[in-house]
Amino acid sequence: MVHMMRQEEDAAPARAIGSQVVQRVALLLRLVAAGQRSGLRLADLHRAAGLERPTVHRLLQALVGERLLRQNSDNRRYFLGPAMYEMGLAASPQLALRDICHPHLQRIAQLTGDTVFLTERSGLDGVCTDRAEGDAPIKAYVLEIGKRRPLTVGGGATAMLSAMDDVELDRICRANLDRTLKKFPRYSEPTLRRSIARARGRGFVVSRVLEIPDVRTVAAPIRDANRAPVAAISVSTVATRLNDDRADEIGALVRRAVEAIEASLADQAPAGAAPAQSATGASAGGRQPKKSGR
Numbered sequence: 001m002v003h004m005m006r007q008e009e010d011a012a013p014a015r016a017i018g019s020q021v022v023q024r025v026a027l028l029l030r031l032v033a034a035g036q037r038s039g040l041r042l043a044d045l046h047r048a049a050g051l052e053r054p055t056v057h058r059l060l061q062a063l064v065g066e067r068l069l070r071q072n073s074d075n076r077r078y079f080l081g082p083a084m085y086e087m088g089l090a091a092s093p094q095l096a097l098r099d100i101c102h103p104h105l106q107r108i109a110q111l112t113g114d115t116v117f118l119t120e121r122s123g124l125d126g127v128c129t130d131r132a133e134g135d136a137p138i139k140a141y142v143l144e145i146g147k148r149r150p151l152t153v154g155g156g157a158t159a160m161l162s163a164m165d166d167v168e169l170d171r172i173c174r175a176n177l178d179r180t181l182k183k184f185p186r187y188s189e190p191t192l193r194r195s196i197a198r199a200r201g202r203g204f205v206v207s208r209v210l211e212i213p214d215v216r217t218v219a220a221p222i223r224d225a226n227r228a229p230v231a232a233i234s235v236s237t238v239a240t241r242l243n244d245d246r247a248d249e250i251g252a253l254v255r256r257a258v259e260a261i262e263a264s265l266a267d268q269a270p271a272g273a274a275p276a277q278s279a280t281g282a283s284a285g286g287r288q289p290k291k292s293g294r
Helices: 002-034 042-049 053-065 082-091 097-112 155-162 166-183 189-202 244-268
Strands: 069-071 078-080 115-122 125-132 148-150 205-208 215-223 229-238
Touching: 002 042, 002 053, 002 078, 042 053, 053 069, 097 115, 097 125, 097 229, 097 244, 115 155, 125 155, 148 166, 155 189, 155 205, 155 215, 155 229, 166 189, 189 205, 205 244, 215 244, 229 244
Parallel strands: none
Antiparallel strands: 069 078, 115 125, 115 229, 125 148, 205 215, 215 229
8 A cells, every 4th residue: 555655656756857848848849830921930949939949849859750840951940840830730620610711811911911810719718710911011010821810819819809709808808818917018907998899889899919019900709500709800901001981891701701701600500500690680781892002
């Protein structure tokens, strides 16, 4: 009996160490995914992860060996590896939300000339899962695909919050407050709640990007067949291209896309699921948004 108790006591630290390694690996993979467009250096990952440099280097090399990451031989930057792509394909549902939304993102980008994003909810966070680029000469690269941020930050996240009941909204704001303020010192909960109140009245969000005040965003939530907000489409561009009139035009365009997406989700919902309704009630009318003069 005493021998068994000693074995259990010896195993406890080993389990803790094993869990810590898994957490660190997951953190590094998320950081690399968020910086996938240009890659990240060892120094970047060391600072962002808050871990000792030798520890980060050792874990990165192990991930490269397993093909979960790859390292560019010229600039030494790290990118997601082929094994991540293979596992992603295996994990994807038969028809992911991204597959349904992508043609709509492309059409909005073509009509507006601006950059369009799909953000999906992941617990207390929003994750950018797709992007389409218009032909405007100045691009608003607000998000990289794979970028994860608290649900209290960003136009797409605000749109999702606007579609939640107040109990869930309060819970998310409380849970995210400390880490949001730590990473985004300009964050203001009263400002967020005012934006949510306006969005509930008009059906879409119009706001300035927290990290880049010279960029404005228009966003609308996507609800599943049970009317729960699961994602959002947002359009971002420099503020000089997005006055209030054009914001209304783009908001109407995004809402029409959302209605079509929600109809597709309703068609694919299991039998017995609540039918999806239009995000805006009646079909959003209005003219097609003009591309801002360039």
